Amino acid sequence: MGTMLSLQEVTKIYPGAEHIKAVDSLSFDLEEGEICTMVGPSGCGKTTAMKMVNRLIPITSGKILIDGQNISRLDTIELRRSIGYVIQNIGLFPNMTIGENIATIPKLKGWDHDQIAEKVEGLLEIINLPPSEYIDRYPKELSGGQQQRIGVARAMAADPPIMLMDEPFGAIDPINREHLQDEFLKIQEKVNKTIVFVTHDIDEAIKMGDKICLLKDGKLVQFASPEELLTEPANEFVRDFVGGDRTLKRLNLLKVKAAMCPDPPVIMKDESPEKAKSMLNELKADHLIVVDNEKRLMGYVDQEALTKKADEVGDIMRSTDAFLPASSSLKDGLSEIFTHDVGYIIVVDEDKKVLGVLREDGIKEILRK
Amino acid sequence: MEPKVIFPLLKRIIPVAAIILIVIWLYQVYGALDYTIKNLPEFFRLVLEHFFLVIVSMATAGSVGVGLGIIMTRKGFDRFGSAIMVLVNIWQSIPSLGVIALAYGFLPLLGLSGIGVVPALIALFFHAVAPIVRNTYAGIQSVSKDVIEAATGMGMTPNQILFRIEIPNALPVIMGGIRTATAIIVGSAPLACLIGGGGLGFWIFTGIALMDMGILMAGAVPVALIAMFFDTLLARLERIVVSAGIQTEEYQAA
Numbered sequence: 086m087g088t089m090l091s092l093q094e095v096t097k098i099y100p101g102a103e104h105i106k107a108v109d110s111l112s113f114d115l116e117e118g119e120i121c122t123m124v125g126p127s128g129c130g131k132t133t134a135m136k137m138v139n140r141l142i143p144i145t146s147g148k149i150l151i152d153g154q155n156i157s158r159l160d161t162i163e164l165r166r167s168i169g170y171v172i173q174n175i176g177l178f179p180n181m182t183i184g185e186n187i188a189t190i191p192k193l194k195g196w197d198h199d200q201i202a203e204k205v206e207g208l209l210e211i212i213n214l215p216p217s218e219y220i221d222r223y224p225k226e227l228s229g230g231q232q233q234r235i236g237v238a239r240a241m242a243a244d245p246p247i248m249l250m251d252e253p254f255g256a257i258d259p260i261n262r263e264h265l266q267d268e269f270l271k272i273q274e275k276v277n278k279t280i281v282f283v284t285h286d287i288d289e290a291i292k293m294g295d296k297i298c299l300l301k302d303g304k305l306v307q308f309a310s311p312e313e314l315l316t317e318p319a320n321e322f323v324r325d326f327v328g329g330d331r332t333l334k335r336l337n338l339l340k341v342k343a344a345m346c347p348d349p350p351v352i353m354k355d356e357s358p359e360k361a362k363s364m365l366n367e368l369k370a371d372h373l374i375v376v377d378n379e380k381r382l383m384g385y386v387d388q389e390a391l392t393k394k395a396d397e398v399g400d401i402m403r404s405t406d407a408f409l410p411a412s413s414s415l416k417d418g419l420s421e422i423f424t425h426d427v428g429y430i431i432v433v434d435e436d437k438k439v440l441g442v443l444r445e446d447g448i449k450e451i452l453r454k
Numbered sequence: 455m456e457p458k459v460i461f462p463l464l465k466r467i468i469p470v471a472a473i474i475l476i477v478i479w480l481y482q483v484y485g486a487l488d489y490t491i492k493n494l495p496e497f498f499r500l501v502l503e504h505f506f507l508v509i510v511s512m513a514t515a516g517s518v519g520v521g522l523g524i525i526m527t528r529k530g531f532d533r534f535g536s537a538i539m540v541l542v543n544i545w546q547s548i549p550s551l552g553v554i555a556l557a558y559g560f561l562p563l564l565g566l567s568g569i570g571v572v573p574a575l576i577a578l579f580f581h582a583v584a585p586i587v588r589n590t591y592a593g594i595q596s597v598s599k600d601v602i603e604a605a606t607g608m609g610m611t612p613n614q615i616l617f618r619i620e621i622p623n624a625l626p627v628i629m630g631g632i633r634t635a636t637a638i639i640v641g642s643a644p645l646a647c648l649i650g651g652g653g654l655g656f657w658i659f660t661g662i663a664l665m666d667m668g669i670l671m672a673g674a675v676p677v678a679l680i681a682m683f684f685d686t687l688l689a690r691l692e693r694i695v696v697s698a699g700i701q702t703e704e705y706q707a708a
Contacts, residue, residue, distance in 0.1 A: 141607055165609030176604025180622040180697035190608055223699030240608070249607070 087152075089279040090115040090138070090247060095147035097133050097303075107133045109303040110147065115296065117246070118277040122294030124284055125326070130303040131283045135249050138281060139168045151247060166190055169240030169248035169278070173255045175232050177224040183209075183235055184220040190243040208238040211272055230261040237269065241276060250282045254289070266292060287327060291315070291334055299323060311338050332452055336416040344415055344451040345432045345441035351376050354383050354399030358391050361398050365391070374431060375402040380438045382408055382431060408433050411440050415451070418443045473682070477675055486671035493672075501676060503652035507571075507643045508636075508684065511578035515635055519583045520628060523590025524616070535591060546584040550642035553581040558649045574651025581642055582635035589631025593624030622697055629692040636688060640681040644673070654680075 097108040108130040115121050123131040136142040138149055140161050149156045156164055177186050184205050191201045209216040212234040224232055233253060240248055253269075254262045266289065273280070284290050290297050291311040299306045299314070307319040315331045315338065318324040327334070352361050352373045361373055365388065375383045375398055384402035395401040408431035409421055421430045422445060429442040481487045490497050526535040548556070557577035558568040567573065597620050605615045621628070644655030654673045661670025693701070 136607075139607055141603075162609050162611055165607060168609075170604065170607035172600060172604055172607070174598075174600035176598065176600035176602075178601060178605070178619055178623075179598075179700050180619070180625075181699065189610070193610065193614065223697075225699060236604075 087117060088114045088150075089117040089119075089152055090121075090281070091150040092134070092138075093148050093150070095134065095137060095149060096145050097130070097137060097142065098145045106303045108137070108300075111300075111303075111305050112147075113296075113298055113305065113308045115279050115281070117279055119295040120273065120280040120282055120293055121296045121298055122282045122284055122290035123298045123300065124287055124290035125300035125306070127285060128302075129300040131285075131298075131300050132251060133303075134298075134300070135251060135281050135283050138247070138249055139165050139170060166194060166243060167245050167247070169243075169245040171233075171236050171240045171248065171250040171253045173252040175229075175236040175256075177232055177235055177239070179224050182221050182223055183214075183227070184216075186224065186235060187239045187242050189239060194243055204242060208242060211275065212238050213268070230257055230265060233257060233265060234268070237272070241278070246279060248278045248280045250280060252284055253282070255284070255286075262289075269293075288334070288337075291338055299326065333416075335452060336419060336448075337414050339415045339451060340411065341409065341413045341415060341418045341430075341432055341443055342411040342440075344418070344447040345411065345443045346447055347441040349374055349429075349431070349439060349442040351380070351439060352386070352398055353378060354402065355397045358386075358393075358395055358398055358401065361386055362388075362391050371428070373398075374439055374442075375399065376439055379436075382433055382437050382439050405431070407431060408437075409443075410435065415448055419445075419448055477679065480671050480675055484671045485668040486675060489668045489672045497672070497676075500652065500654045500656055500673070501680075503571075504643055504654045504677070504680060507574060507578060507646055507651060507653050508639050508680070511575050511582060511639050511643075512632075512636055514575075515579050515582035515586055515639070516632055518579075519586025519631070519635070520590050522583075523587045523628075523631075524594065524621075526587070526591045527594040527620075529612075535595075539588060539591060542584045542588050545580075546588070548581075550581060550638065550645055551648075553577045554642070554645045554649055569650040571646075571651050573649055574646035577649075578639050578642055578646065582639045585634040585638070586628075586631045589634070590624065590628050593627030593631075594620050596627065597623045623700060625696045626692070626700060629688065629696065633685060633688050633692075636684050637681065640677070640684055644677055 091114045093112050095108060095111045096106055098106055111130075111134055113121070123135060125131050133142055137144045138151075138156070140156065144157065151159075151164075151167075178189070181189075187205045187208055188201045191204055196204070205220065206216040209219055214231060214234065219227075219231075224235070227235065233256075237250075237253065240250075254265050257265060270293065282290075282293055284293070290299075291314070294311055296308060297311055297314050298308050301322060307314060307323050309317070309319075312335070314323065315327060315335050318327055318331075324331075350364065350368050350370050350373050352364060352375055354375050354377055364373060365371075372385045372387045374385050377383055382405075383399065384404045386398050386402045390401050390403055391398075393401045407421065407425040407427050409417060411432050411434055418430060422428075422443070429444045432440045432443050434440055481490075522538075525531050526538055554574070554577045557573045557580075561568045561573050561576065601619060601623070602615060605619050610618070643653050644658050646653050647655035647659055654677050657669050657673025658677070659673075661667065661673060
């Protein structure tokens with residue numbers, strides 16, 4: 086994993102506004118596969134900085150390297166074809182079908198017909214629009230959210246290592262936006278692109294970014310991971326921009342896994358109720374989590390349940406839905422704890438194997454850090 | 455058949471049937487049919503001349519108009535765009551007869567003949583080129599800036615953007631200009647005979663001069679039919695060349 090994109094002292098001065106540096110000596114490096122969200126108040130230069138990467142806006146001074154190559158030495162058209170580009174208003178070509186839209190750059194690059202068809206279908210699958218249903222339809226027949234997914238697919242069609250996204254979800258309603266963000270992060274796990282993502286929404290920047298580049302008046306204020314930005318804001322401006330609810334934002338960012346307490350009190354379902362009783366007394370616990378021999382969550386038993394007669398705890402256990410996957414956010418975790426009004430939530434993996442439990446004090450402790 | 459199928463069919467059949475009935479009636483009532491049959495060779499010659507005038511002036515106006523309209527949207531020329539549009543709009547306000555008269559009066563000043571087919575073609579060309587230039591320019595200008603930005607950012611060259619994005623998306627508007635121009639040319643072509651350009655106008659003006667409705671109708675009715683023929687032809691063409699992605703429902707019904 087090397088540096089994929091490197092901005093070095095990049096400066097932009099627009100002709101006719103010589104006294105203003107729209108972007109002022111901006112430098113940062115992005116590793117391969119990282120998403121960098123560029124955020125800041127309007128007019129901070131975030132879009133200008135992004136558009137210098139594919140030379141839609143010419144650079145005034147400084148340099149931009151892609152995979153070690155100075156972009157000013159590359160052919161503009163070739164450069165742009167190797168960078169995926171997604172804009173807020175999508176800009177699908179209305180005269181072309183969905184399939185033709187996605188195939189645009191592969192076609193210009195001279196891929197053969199079968200290769201293009203395979204790629205287009207593959208991308209439609211990735212963005213959850215069945216190819217047979219969508220490939221021959223026109224943009225006007227699709228909803229805004231669907232169009233934006235096509236926009237993303239089109240940008241990825243020629244397998245560019247880098248993608249530039251200019252407020253890609255800005256024009257989508259909040260509910261769909263969240264859905265598209267989640268979907269995009271899932272796609273990113275598969276495709277591992279290096280992405281510059283411009284947004285004016287700090288929550289989106291925190292959610293989407295591996296790195297956040299916070300700009301003000303063309304200057305870099307802080308370049309850091311979301312966690313660092315929230316816990317160690319560089320100055321008063323960052324603190325204000327991030328907002329007073331920094332701690333709550335971290336809840337969104339942190340995963341349940343980080344705050345859970347491993348090795349919860351568990352008992353196999355074929356153990357005897359006597360064993361369960363003695364375990365409860367020994368551990369001074371209220372419940373025992375009942376698992377099968379694969380450590381999968383089955384239910385729980387408490388003192389009350391154990392008063393019933395049975396050979397195995399599996400027969401008298403109670404079922405529970407107070408559990409959630411380890412990859413959930415702490416915000417969801419906390420919400421579950423409040424919803425079920427229980428002391429803890431059981432944390433499981435994708436196979437429903439018990440990994441640990443999440444308690445309120447675990448969350449408090451990690452937020453205190 | 456379901457009413458859903460019948461009504462649109464009726465909507466199309468009724469006007470066509472009405473037009474045919476009116477044509478037959480006009481032909482019969484004034485004896486135009488007799489006159490045409492008696493002068494069949496001349497009739498064919500005039501029809502051919504008429505088609506020649508329309509097709510040649512359409513083809514030249516179409517290619518020059520679309521070309522000029524495109525150039526006006528290109529980088530470096532775009533600053534002249536709005537100035538040329540003002541000229542084009544003023545030019546278009548001159549009536550057909552005025553354009554023919556202008557050709558008749560102006561061409562001799564350039565040392566050319568003001569009489570004959572060529573001056574007629576020149577007049578028709580100049581009259582028809584305006585709406586084509588205007589619509590081509592406006593059509594390309596109206597292609598969404600987002601679409602152009604996306605295309606540019608993806609790495610399409612200006613020519614690729616022109617031919618794959620701008621022209622296809624401007625096509626309904628460009629075709630609208632061509633249809634307007636055709637209507638103007640077909641409508642003005644009968645005037646060509648005033649400066650020796652030939653065509654069915656000859657019978658119309660002869661009819662007027664002799665106050666003979668038969669001769670007049672023998673010229674006027676085919677002119678009207680030719681106008682309808684070209685408009686239908688272009689409407690069909692439009693449905694073929696304009697992408698389904700930008701056709702409105704009106705179009706598909708046309």
